[in-house]
């Protein structure tokens with residue numbers, strides 16, 4: 001691939017706001033076809049971070065498909081509802097696992113989920129997992145209750161016996 005070819009695409013862009021290193025990295029990314037020419041232009045104009053451009057991929061620019069309306073802000077609230085923001089996806093890193101907990105609360109009728117959360121737990125299979133876990137936990141709880149009741153009965157019997165000893 002030729003660097004010269006790519007260089008022509010940036011010639012008209014304002015480059016004052018971005019770091020020379022970023023610019024170099026953006027050029028490299030474009031040369032490697034890691035980012036689209038549109039993204040490259042936006043990065044050089046300081047409208048898009050290189051990281052975001054890479055997230056968009058080679059086929060999408062800031063104005064391209066599947067891009068949010070505000071191209072300067074790709075961050076979104078974490079889907080788990082923690083008030084955190086994620087720049088890379090639906091979740092703050094690791095918070096997708098919180099959805100299992102949330103799904104379990106939903107299965108138990110203890111939590112109201114948003115449409116988006118519901119769609120996610122359906123699609124990801126976390127709802128099924130949550131249902132299975134809730135079922136298992138309920139079973140265990142029933143067993144515990146039964147055991148406890150049994151132990152209680154035995155204890156009461158023993159203490160009655162002790163009392164009569166004294």
Ligand SMILES: [Zn+2]
Pocket residue numbers: 078079080081082083084091092095098
């Ligand atoms: Zn979260």
